[in-house]
Amino acid sequence: xxxxxxxxxxxxxxxxxxxxxxxxxxxxxxxxxxxxxxxxxxxxxxxxxxxxxxxxxxxxxxxxxxxxxxxxxxxxxxxxxxxxxxxxxxxxxxxxxxxxxxxxxxxxxxxxxxx
Amino acid sequence: xxxxxxxxxxxxxxxxxxxxxxxxxxxxxxxxxxxxxxxxxxxxxxxxxxxxxxxxxxxxxxxxxxxxxxxxxxxxxxxxxxxxxxxxxxxxxxxxxxxxxxxxxxxxxx
Numbered sequence: 001x002x003x004x005x006x007x008x009x010x011x012x013x014x015x016x017x018x019x020x021x022x023x024x025x026x027x028x029x030x031x032x033x034x035x036x037x038x039x040x041x042x043x044x045x046x047x048x049x050x051x052x053x054x055x056x057x058x059x060x061x062x063x064x065x066x067x068x069x070x071x072x073x074x075x076x077x078x079x080x081x082x083x084x085x086x087x088x089x090x091x092x093x094x095x096x097x098x099x100x101x102x103x104x105x106x107x108x109x110x111x112x113x114x115x
Numbered sequence: 116x117x118x119x120x121x122x123x124x125x126x127x128x129x130x131x132x133x134x135x136x137x138x139x140x141x142x143x144x145x146x147x148x149x150x151x152x153x154x155x156x157x158x159x160x161x162x163x164x165x166x167x168x169x170x171x172x173x174x175x176x177x178x179x180x181x182x183x184x185x186x187x188x189x190x191x192x193x194x195x196x197x198x199x200x201x202x203x204x205x206x207x208x209x210x211x212x213x214x215x216x217x218x219x220x221x222x223x224x225x
Binding site: 032034043044096097099102106107108 | 119145163169207209212215216218
């Protein structure tokens with residue numbers, strides 16, 4: 001079945017450093033790709049998404065480009081802040097029974113930003 | 116904004132108890148999901164529903180059941196709670212692919 005692989009971390013960076021979190025996927029079709037973020041004590045929030053090859057999703061200074069040739073969707077940010085400390089999940093869309101649009105998630109990457 | 120509300124943030128139950136976790140969404144979404152989140156395992160799908168009274172098993176349905184009598188409400192039921200069901204439970208609803216999550220219920224079974 002479809003699957004997502006991402007670096008698990010924890011990833012520890014200093015404030016203002018450049019961030020890359022790698023995500024690769026295996027899928028039979030052409031899924032949409034997502035990054036979700038989970039701040040401490042909260043549920044997951046959609047950070048960005050891309051629906052087709054070469055699309056770039058962006059939000060809050062984060063970017064990710066849908067690369068079909070390398071089956072990747074790496075998350076990047078040019079200058080991280082302490083407030084970016086969270087767990088980041090890469091996910092791909094998958095049609096479930098009854099036509100439901102579900103997601104398959106990676107295991108999450110815990111990001112820690114030190115002042 | 117979509118709002119997905121889970122009725123409890125923290126629950127402590129005893130082994131063998133019947134446990135109900137409630138989830139309500141306010142956006143008339145067809146699809147609703149229950150996941151559990153465990154360290155090192157990420158999110159795993161327990162059950163989902165694509166319409167009222169329609170439900171399907173996810174990847175780890177054993178020990179759980181669900182109920183969807185109204186479109187806005189999706190309940191997860193632990194028939195006889197066990198310690199290995201101690202976890203964070205996340206409910207989500209979706210329309211056109213993007214999932215919207217509640218804040219989660221942290222369940223401890225002692």
